[in-house]
Amino acid sequence: MSKTNLKEIIIHEDKCAGCQICQLICSYTYQKIFAPSQAYIQVVTHALTPKISFSEECKHCFKCVSYCLYGVLELKEAGE
Numbered sequence: 795m796s797k798t799n800l801k802e803i804i805i806h807e808d809k810c811a812g813c814q815i816c817q818l819i820c821s822y823t824y825q826k827i828f829a830p831s832q833a834y835i836q837v838v839t840h841a842l843t844p845k846i847s848f849s850e851e852c853k854h855c856f857k858c859v860s861y862c863l864y865g866v867l868e869l870k871e872a873g874e
Contacts, residue, residue, distance in 0.1 A: 803859060804868040805846050812839040816846075816858035816867060823857055 814837055817830035825832045834852040838845040846866070859867040 800872050801854075801856070802870055802872050803848075803856070804870055806866050806868065807843050807846055809864045810837065810844040810846065810866045811864055812837060812844045813863065815861050815863060819857050819861045823855065824853065 814830045816835050817833035817837055818828050820833035820835050821827060821829045821831075824834065830837070834849045835858050836847050836849065838847075856869055859869045
């Protein structure tokens with residue numbers, strides 16, 4: 795779970811298809827290239843269920859949530 799002032803990202807890894815769209819939008823937004831390895835969100839797809847984590851450099855822009863096609867990333871008010 796990634797937190798910022800009043801919002802947090804809830805991760806539903808069981809819904810993840812491993813498409814890496816969240817990584818692509820993140821890397822393009824901040825690095826101006828489509829490179830999942832350069833994103834502040836990481837999706838590890840070596841297991842049956844992908845594992846998702848955020849780096850310390852995450853800007854909490856929540857674009858990854860907006861572009862997630864599978865409902866894996868959910869934005870909630872902190873404390874809900």
